[in-house]
Amino acid sequence: AQSVTQLGSHVSVSEGALVLLRCNYSSSVPPYLFWYVQYPNQGLQLLLKYTSAATLVKGINGFEAEFKKSETSFHLTKPSAHMSDAAEYFCAVRRPYGQNFVFGPGTRLSVLP
Amino acid sequence: ETGVTQTPRHLVMGMTNKKSLKCEQHLGHNAMYWYKQSAKKPLELMFVYSLEERVENNSVPSRFSPECPNSSHLFLHLHTLQPEDSALYLCASSQEAGVNTEAFFGQGTRLTVV
Numbered sequence: 520a521q522s523v524t525q526l527g528s529h530v531s532v533s534e535g536a537l538v539l540l541r542c543n544y545s546s547s548v549p550p551y552l553f554w555y556v557q558y559p560n561q562g563l564q565l566l567l568k569y570t571s572a573a574t575l576v577k578g579i580n581g582f583e584a585e586f587k588k589s590e591t592s593f594h595l596t597k598p599s600a601h602m603s604d605a606a607e608y609f610c611a612v613r614r615p616y617g618q619n620f621v622f623g624p625g626t627r628l629s630v631l632p
Numbered sequence: 633e634t635g636v637t638q639t640p641r642h643l644v645m646g647m648t649n650k651k652s653l654k655c656e657q658h659l660g661h662n663a664m665y666w667y668k669q670s671a672k673k674p675l676e677l678m679f680v681y682s683l684e685e686r687v688e689n690n691s692v693p694s695r696f697s698p699e700c701p702n703s704s705h706l707f708l709h710l711h712t713l714q715p716e717d718s719a720l721y722l723c724a725s726s727q728e729a730g731v732n733t734e735a736f737f738g739q740g741t742r743l744t745v746v
Contacts, residue, residue, distance in 0.1 A: 551733055562634065562722055562737035570733065609675070613733060619688060620665075620726075620735050624674040
């Protein structure tokens with residue numbers, strides 16, 4: 520069975536500070552991994568994905584994530600937070616030939632002026 | 633715009649009403665999903681359709697009834713709902729397998745049961 524944990528249900532950073540959102544997964548096979556962002560009353564939008572190519576993945580809005588197999592982690596980072604980054608962030612895992620996406624509980628990011 | 637459209641965006645219904653949520657995708661995907669998102673709870677997978685056949689039903693009460701008439705459309709029929717069913721209902725689609733396997737989400741339907 521696959522599972523995703525996200526450490527910290529709420530993270531606050533100052534504008535211009537580093538953003539680090541943590542994601543750890545468990546999977547019996549090398550998975551595909553995803554980060555999604557959700558703004559209030561909106562659907563989920565893909566930020567980036569890992570599909571067994573480069574371990575450092577760059578996404579939209581200046582975000583990137585690094586797949587570390589030894590740590591079963593896929594943490595999301597951004598060097599400098601912007602006010603518009605305030606949203607809910609979800610990490611998800613999927614088996615390469617499976618249908619289902621398993622989502623983490625989400626981390627709400629607040630950006631303080 | 634993700635290519636997945638959900639209607640209506642907002643719905644208020646009484647506990648004795650019958651209503652349907654609609655989801656449409658024109659991305660050529662062959663898998664479609666219904667998720668429920670309640671306040672302070674993780675995303676709950678409700679149903680999965682692959683190649684128009686239901687492949688997953690996560691112990692969802694029978695007052696929720698999905699329908700997938702073709703690969704582009706997915707419905708969620710609602711009847712005799714309870715107030716605790718109030719939530720954001722999200723539809724998503726994806727390719728069943730392969731490298732480009734991310735899910736594309738609609739904007740959601742905000743359902744309020746009164």
